Amino acid sequence: MKPVIAELEQRRANARLGGGQKRIDAQHARGKLTARERIDLLMDEGSFEEFDMYVEHRCTEFGMEKSKISGDGVVTGWGTINGRVVYVFAKDFTVFGGSLSETHARKITKIQDMALKNRAPIVGLFDAGGARIQEGVDALGGYGEVFQRNVMSSGVIPQISVIMGPCAGGDVYSPAMTDFIFMVRDTSYMFVTGPDVVKTVTNETVTAEELGGAKVHTSKSSVADRAYDNDVEALLQMRRLMDFLPSNNTDGVPVLPTMDLADRVETSLDTLIPDNPNTPYDMHELIGKVVDEGDFYEIQDAFAKNILTGFARMEGHTIGIVANQPMVLAGVLDSDASRKAARFVRFCDCFDIPIVTFVDVPGFLPGTAQEYGGLIKHGAKLLFAYAEATVPKVTVITRKAYGGAYDVMSSKHIRGDVNYAWPTAEIAVMGAKGAVEIIYRSELGEPEKIAGRIKDYETRFANPFVAAERGYIDEVILPRMTRKRICRALNMLRNKTLENPWKKHDNIPL
Numbered sequence: 159m160k161p162v163i164a165e166l167e168q169r170r171a172n173a174r175l176g177g178g179q180k181r182i183d184a185q186h187a188r189g190k191l192t193a194r195e196r197i198d199l200l201m202d203e204g205s206f207e208e209f210d211m212y213v214e215h216r217c218t219e220f221g222m223e224k225s226k227i228s229g230d231g232v233v234t235g236w237g238t239i240n241g242r243v244v245y246v247f248a249k250d251f252t253v254f255g256g257s258l259s260e261t262h263a264r265k266i267t268k269i270q271d272m273a274l275k276n277r278a279p280i281v282g283l284f285d286a287g288g289a290r291i292q293e294g295v296d297a298l299g300g301y302g303e304v305f306q307r308n309v310m311s312s313g314v315i316p317q318i319s320v321i322m323g324p325c326a327g328g329d330v331y332s333p334a335m336t337d338f339i340f341m342v343r344d345t346s347y348m349f350v351t352g353p354d355v356v357k358t359v360t361n362e363t364v365t366a367e368e369l370g371g372a373k374v375h376t377s378k379s380s381v382a383d384r385a386y387d388n389d390v391e392a393l394l395q396m397r398r399l400m401d402f403l404p405s406n407n408t409d410g411v412p413v414l415p416t417m418d419l420a421d422r423v424e425t426s427l428d429t430l431i432p433d434n435p436n437t438p439y440d441m442h443e444l445i446g447k448v449v450d451e452g453d454f455y456e457i458q459d460a461f462a463k464n465i466l467t468g469f470a471r472m473e474g475h476t477i478g479i480v481a482n483q484p485m486v487l488a489g490v491l492d493s494d495a496s497r498k499a500a501r502f503v504r505f506c507d508c509f510d511i512p513i514v515t516f517v518d519v520p521g522f523l524p525g526t527a528q529e530y531g532g533l534i535k536h537g538a539k540l541l542f543a544y545a546e547a548t549v550p551k552v553t554v555i556t557r558k559a560y561g562g563a564y565d566v567m568s569s570k571h572i573r574g575d576v577n578y579a580w581p582t583a584e585i586a587v588m589g590a591k592g593a594v595e596i597i598y599r600s601e602l603g604e605p606e607k608i609a610g611r612i613k614d615y616e617t618r619f620a621n622p623f624v625a626a627e628r629g630y631i632d633e634v635i636l637p638r639m640t641r642k643r644i645c646r647a648l649n650m651l652r653n654k655t656l657e658n659p660w661k662k663h664d665n666i667p668l
């Protein structure tokens with residue numbers, strides 16, 4: 159072997175060892191993979207090309223000039239996921255705890271710039287101790303450069319963050335500005351300030367897990383979109399997710415081959431809705447029976463479970479699904495559900511993903527907790543998101559569509575393209591009992607009379623035909639034909655062109 163080639167191999171081998179075998183062993187002992195092992199699992203075999211492997215920091219404070227490690231705590235490059243180009247950076251916890259220095263930040267921003275210029279998604283794998291403490295303001299400046307690029311890329315290319323270890327201080331805000339955050343249970347946590355600072359400032363005693371573990375962020379704060387049991391599962395699920403996503407905001411959705419027939423009839427859907435309008439049923443069952451091969455990638459599955467959001471395919475084309483879930487709080491819209499669905503609708507609209515909405519909603523949740531918590535503003539987010547969306551919008555009302563929630567859930571009035579209802583749909587200002595108790599208040603002491611009034615109200619309004627007579631519903635369809643009708647509608651809408659008036663940007667009620 160020529161000496162220069164041997165030297166290259168030696169340098170590569172050194173760089174690949176990161177912070178050394180001892181730290182790699184410690185990483186494994188905690189149930190975590192190393193940065194390069196993670197990238198190998200995420201990318202197609204042999205497709206990853208690493209950049210800036212030999213970059214070192216330039217810090218001379220605190221004796222840092224004596225400890226330099228090739229790569230400087232982050233592995234960056236590009237490769238493919240199921241054949242499509244994806245850029246990636248993975249924090250290497252074995253090198254200075256994955257902390258961010260000026261040069262470390264430069265490696266990330268180089269990849270961010272390339273991803274944006276070449277219009278391909280970027281995935282960040284986080285496992286780090288925040289700003290490189292020895293560097294001070296250079297590290298802060300580095301974070302700022304990363305943040306700015308996150309914002310410029312937002313809505314142009316998908317940006318995905320996976321938290322696979324500590325993610326604290328300056329490290330949290332870059333993921334927070336990406337499209338989705340995923341976490342690994344038990345080994346990852348995210349917080350702005352850690353337990354020690356919390357204790358000093360607020361006198362609260364809290365563990366890292368209680369403060370910012372996967373459970374907290376997927377079910378309470380909604381900062382994270384999903385959690386997985388370990389590194390391997392998380393990375394394999396990222397490969398699955400990427401298959402649903404377009405590469406950028408102009409390419410259109412990927413199309414995967416499917417064996418599922420577009421005109422598949424699902425007779426069991428005819429009996430999905432229980433006889434009693436107050437008995438719940440599982441909206442997952444409807445989604446599973448309608449979409450290609452029952453494959454539904456749910457986003458925020460542990461938060462605001464009264465609404466479901468996620469990706470699926472119809473005839474191989476990606477769609478976004480939003481559906482009220484009657485199993486939880488009767489599918490009511492509250493602040494959390496509205497925020498969750500609004501963000502999802504806006505993601506779909508950014509990336510040209512058609513939205514299919516299944517509606518069974520008794521209205522907005524009443525109460526002081528909701529009103530004090532800003533239900534008006536949060537509900538408006540969802541209304542705004544649907545109303546501004548220009549992607550194809552297909553809506554199916556399965557049962558209740560009451561009050562303002564009827565308008566919000568992708569109704570005809572906010573540019574729903576095709577609006578179907580099942581024969582079991584009830585489209586009204588509110589449920590019959592509530593309505594009668596208001597308009598016949600003087601008769602409340604006479605139960606028989608009230609029962610008659612309720613029956614009368616139900617007969618007149620608890621059906622889809624009043625709305626259909628006005629053209630607010632395009633067609634009342636047989637439940638069993640739902641898949642076929644949605645596939646046809648989406649096909650018909652494939653060349654939809656609709657533009658909102660020019661503006662710098664809108665002013666969604668944040």
Ligand code: HXC
Pocket residue numbers: 181253254255256257286287288289290291292298301324326327328329
């Ligand atoms: C430099 C760091 C580091 C950092 C960890 N290391 N964090 N080096 N800067 N921020 C180094 C450690 O010295 C150690 O080096 C190795 O990484 C592993 O760290 P350990 O502490 O041994 O690991 P562990 O016990 O697992 O604890 C991990 C940790 C802890 C919880 C992340 O290291 C920690 O609390 N780090 C500091 C976190 C922090 O306060 N960051 C600054 C946030 S302020 P050796 O050589 O021993 O292996 C911030 C402001 C930016 O980010 C704001 C921008 C907007």
